[in-house]
Amino acid sequence: MRYSLLFFPSLIILSAGFLSFSLESELIHSLILLLTLPISIFALAHGYENHKTITFLLIGIFGLTILVAAILLGESFFGEFGEKGLTLIGSCFVAYSHFNNYKICLKSDCSCHDN
Numbered sequence: 001m002r003y004s005l006l007f008f009p010s011l012i013i014l015s016a017g018f019l020s021f022s023l024e025s026e027l028i029h030s031l032i033l034l035l036t037l038p039i040s041i042f043a044l045a046h047g048y049e050n051h052k053t054i055t056f057l058l059i060g061i062f063g064l065t066i067l068v069a070a071i072l073l074g075e076s077f078f079g080e081f082g083e084k085g086l087t088l089i090g091s092c093f094v095a096y097s098h099f100n101n102y103k104i105c106l107k108s109d110c111s112c113h114d115n
Contacts, residue, residue, distance in 0.1 A: 026071075026074070029071060030071055033067060033068065033071050036064075036067070037064060037067075037068075040060060040064055040094055040098070041061075041064070043098060043101075044056070044057050044060040044061065044097060044098070044101070045057070047098075047101035047104075047105070050105070051101065051104045051105065051108065053101070053104055056097045056098075056100050056101045056104075057097070059093055059096060059097040059100075060093065060094050060097030060098065060101075062093055063089075063090045063091065063092070063093025063094035063095075063096075063097060064090065064094060065090075066086055066089055066090030066093065067086075067087060067090035067091065067094070069086060069090075070083050070086035070087045070090060
């Protein structure tokens with residue numbers, strides 16, 4: 001059950017064709033971010049709690065901040081290309097942080113996923 005929440009943003013993306021708004025809509029981007037933020041914050045905090053590596057926590061928070069800036073300031077401040085670029089950069093930071101946190105978990109052979 002705990003890990004099924006991780007797939008919820010993907011479910012929204014995949015089901016967007018059946019909904020009344022498209023993937024180009026700002027609403028879908030805001031909804032994805034609203035779902036991604038708490039899940040990512042929880043995962044990053046949990047990873048820090050288990051592994052005590054603050055570097056990846058800070059990188060992840062930096063990436064999330066960039067994603068929020070892309071939505072809030074968006075196209076009106078950065079233009080369409082800038083908004084997409086910020087989204088890509090922020091996503092890369094978050095993914096990098098999660099992946100490295102996962103690698104630390106594998107190396108340390110921790111039991112954090114057994115809980």
